[in-house]
Amino acid sequence: MRLIAFGCSHTYGVGLKDCWLDIGGPGDLPPSKLAWPQIMSKFLNRECINASKWGSSNREIWHRIINFNFEPDDLIVVPVSYTHLRAHETKA
DSSP: OEEEEOOSHHHHTTTSTTSOBTTTBOTTOOOOTTSHHHHHHHHHTOEEEEOOOTTOOHHHHHHHHHTSOOOTTOEEEOOOOOTTOOTTOOOO
16 A cells, blocks of 8 residues: 655655755755655555655646556545746646
């Protein structure tokens, strides 16, 4: 059983101590192990898949969701991002 979390930098964990470089951002670091999806998955005793990406717009989050390979017993959490984010928007 898996917990799948989609979202922007808040879900990714940008700014947490394991997800911040001296260059002023997460760079190519993986999602933080201190972010809420990892904590929630431990509480629910599920594998954590943090499918978020820092800087994601709602359109990119939607794109990642519809292209994800879900399993029948997945628990999916999708917090929406700010409406003005367009930095990493996927062209569809």
